[in-house]
Amino acid sequence: xTKAVIISDMEICASITYQTGxxxxxxxxxxxxxxxxxANLTFGNISFVVATGYGxxxxxxxxxxxxxxxxxxxxxxxxxxxxxxGIDIGGQDAKALKIRNGKLIDFVMNDKCAAGTGRFLxxxxxxxxxxxxxxxxxxxxxxxxxxxxxxxxxxAEQEVISxxxxxxxxEDVIAGLHDSVAGRVARMARKLKIExxxxxxxxxxxxxxxxxxxxxxxxCHVMVPSEPLLSGALGAALLARDIVVQAIERHQPxxxxxxxxxxxxxFQ
Amino acid sequence: xxxxxxIDIGSKTSKGILxxxxxxxVKHLLISGVNYRLSAGLLTNFLLxxxxxxxxxxxxxxTTGNAETVVFSDEYITxxxxxxxxxxxxxxxxxxxxxxxxxxxxxxxxxxxxxxKNFVISEKCAGGSGRFxxxxxxxxxxxxxxxxELSLKSKNPVIFTTGCAVFGESEAISRVAEGISKEDIxxxxxxxxxxxxxxxVNRVGLEEPCAVSGGGALNTxxxxxxxxxxxxxxxxxxxxxxxxxxxxxxxxxxxxxNEASS
Numbered sequence: 001x002t003k004a005v006i007i008s009d010m011e012i013c014a015s016i017t018y019q020t021g022x023x024x025x026x027x028x029x030x031x032x033x034x035x036x037x038x039a040n041l042t043f044g045n046i047s048f049v050v051a052t053g054y055g056x057x058x059x060x061x062x063x064x065x066x067x068x069x070x071x072x073x074x075x076x077x078x079x080x081x082x083x084x085x086g087i088d089i090g091g092q093d094a095k096a097l098k099i100r101n102g103k104l105i106d107f108v109m110n111d112k113c114a115a116g117t118g119r120f121l122x123x124x125x126x127x128x129x130x131x132x133x134x135x136x137x138x139x140x141x142x143x144x145x146x147x148x149x150x151x152x153x154x155x156a157e158q159e160v161i162s163x164x165x166x167x168x169x170x171e172d173v174i175a176g177l178h179d180s181v182a183g184r185v186a187r188m189a190r191k192l193k194i195e196x197x198x199x200x201x202x203x204x205x206x207x208x209x210x211x212x213x214x215x216x217x218x219x220c221h222v223m224v225p226s227e228p229l230l231s232g233a234l235g236a237a238l239l240a241r242d243i244v245v246q247a248i249e250r251h252q253p254x255x256x257x258x259x260x261x262x263x264x265x266x267f268q
Numbered sequence: 269x270x271x272x273x274x275i276d277i278g279s280k281t282s283k284g285i286l287x288x289x290x291x292x293x294v295k296h297l298l299i300s301g302v303n304y305r306l307s308a309g310l311l312t313n314f315l316l317x318x319x320x321x322x323x324x325x326x327x328x329x330x331t332t333g334n335a336e337t338v339v340f341s342d343e344y345i346t347x348x349x350x351x352x353x354x355x356x357x358x359x360x361x362x363x364x365x366x367x368x369x370x371x372x373x374x375x376x377x378x379x380x381x382x383x384x385k386n387f388v389i390s391e392k393c394a395g396g397s398g399r400f401x402x403x404x405x406x407x408x409x410x411x412x413x414x415x416x417e418l419s420l421k422s423k424n425p426v427i428f429t430t431g432c433a434v435f436g437e438s439e440a441i442s443r444v445a446e447g448i449s450k451e452d453i454x455x456x457x458x459x460x461x462x463x464x465x466x467x468x469v470n471r472v473g474l475e476e477p478c479a480v481s482g483g484g485a486l487n488t489x490x491x492x493x494x495x496x497x498x499x500x501x502x503x504x505x506x507x508x509x510x511x512x513x514x515x516x517x518x519x520x521x522x523x524x525x526n527e528a529s530s
Contacts, residue, residue: 022445092435113393114434123434153434154394155371158279161302 001091001203002027002055003233004035006046007241014039017229024058032061047244048254050236054092063257066239068232069097069107075235076199077102079225084195087214087222088231089185089204091118096189108191114153116184118204123153124160124177128170132207139175139209146176156180175209182213189218199223201231270327270524271319274517275311276347276510277304277335280370280398281483283513284311286319287521294318295510304334330520332512345519347512348376348387354515355479356382358505363475366465366494366502367512368484370398375468377475388472393432396464398484400433404440404457408450419455419489426456431464455489462493469498479503481511 002020006013016035021027028051036043043061051062052071059065076086077099086097093111097104114120118132125132146163150156156177163173181204198220204210205228215222225231247254272287278300286294296314300307308331316322331341332350347367355365356378365376373396377385390396398412405412419425426443430436436457443453478500484490485508495502505511 022441092438111435112430113432119434152393152395153432154399158371165302 001229002031002053003230004031005230005233005237006035006039006041007234007237009241012234012237013041015227015230015233020055024055025060028055028059029061048240048256050240050243052232052236061257063240063255064243066236069095069109070104071232071235071239072201073097073099073104073235074102074238075231075233076201076225078234078238079231080197080199080223082197083199085189085192085198087185087189087198087200088202089116089118089181089200089210090202091122093117094185094188094202096185096192098192106192108188110184110188113151115151115156116181116188118202120153120156120181121177121204121207124157127157127161128164135174135178136207136209136211138171139178140171142169142171142175144172144175145179146173148173148176148180151184175213178207178209178213179217182210182217186214186217194218194220196220197223199225201225201228203229270521271321271325272517272520272524273312273315273326273329274350274513274515274520275308275329275331275335275341276350276513276516277308277331277333278370278483279334279372280402281509282307282311282333283510284315285510285513285517286315287517288319290518290521292514292517295507295513297509300334308335328520328524330516330523332516342520343523345516348374348389349384350515350519351481351512352376352378352384352515353382353518354511354513355481355505357514357518358511359477359479359503362477362479362503364469364478365511366469366478366480368398368465368480368482368487368490370402370483373397373465373468373482373484375465375472377472386472388468390464390468393464395431395433395436396461396468397433398482400436400461401457401484401487401490403433403437404453407437407440408444408453410450410454413486415454415458416486416488416490418451419458420492422449422451422455424452425459426452428456428460431460436460458487458489458493462490462497465490465494466497474498474500476500477503479505481505481508483509485509 003017005015014035018031049062051059051065052068056065076083083099088095094117095109098106148156150159200222205224274285276283281297282300283297294315329341330343332345332347351367367374374389376387379385480502
């Protein structure tokens, strides 16, 4: 997903989330135009743009690129100032962030294997003809849960089909999948210290089944912001504001990039 | 004169072989689908039809692969043992068998009798199996049987940053969007796959000569990369997908001979 957030001095003016697709540059431009429209602003009104995430180098109009880890930490801490552990599960990876006083101290991540990421749930939901957004509600009906013994997404897919063909209720299987994802992420997060407040972000945080499973695995309450997908983009916007504020305080010119909001494509 | 049958239910395809004494009379392959019992039944009917015999003419049947659920066989023997036995029948000199299946890869060390000395399976991750290739071939709209030949034309193989079959799919899509040729992408996948398989070989140790079986053995591209990586030449039997079923059929024959003599 591609997300954009515009902030003023005090608050979020506009935010937007779009499927990324294959053409990152074109998509970045499109998302920027949309979010400007929503905020009723033009590109000229924007003081500074920070790009983050996997595609941060493919944002032609960004003034600076900052890693998603730093941005996430900043975004999460702005909503939950007492956060000590951030867990972010997205479509491509899962990460745990150790945060102190709003700053990133340490992190662990998995982007090598689709198990324990949103992709795991996407692949299996597609096989079952379900929408990922419905998984949480389905699993809430589970009476017991199935143990999914395969780690690998590809093998888990077959395991799920086998369980269903044995007559195991769908909700029990889905609850088992949530345990599998939460278990893998919790094992990874334990490499850092599990210390409340724990905040869970990323698209997968919208799934209440995973939130519950994660709470059980970690043995503590897990907080989710109202817009869990936006914490990285929000952090990027806040860091952009920090840069602007710092330049003004030091009476220095803004270190802006030379690029504009032009129609660019991945193929150029 | 006696008839023996070997049935190998794979995750992707099921194979059956009918032997008359030691001679292969009929063999057949079909897609496994979701109902293994049904595939086994269809296979058996086809083999019997082709040979013009009925079920009661079969002296003994051995099943292997995912066939634990198939009821009509006399015995179930693991695909590791059947694969080793089948390869021994074709190439008695072989000591290492690399079996590249639809969902697992395995490396088997055998002795001079075709018995299993040691083995290792890639059971945790599909990254080292034919499934990785299937997924990427599907993205590129290339038939799996054409992958090997196409990959040999690659001048500049893509380097895959992931060994994960699921992430490999997204990576392949990104490379397509960048305008990189199918040949280079396929050669890149084969390299990633060969990386995983040679790691398996190194885990169990390698004893020459080495042969390859399973559907993956039909892929000339992967064999040439493996040969280069392992620095040896690899034997490819005719009909490599049937090696395990052949082993099962031979076990069926040996079993009934042993029972008759005891």
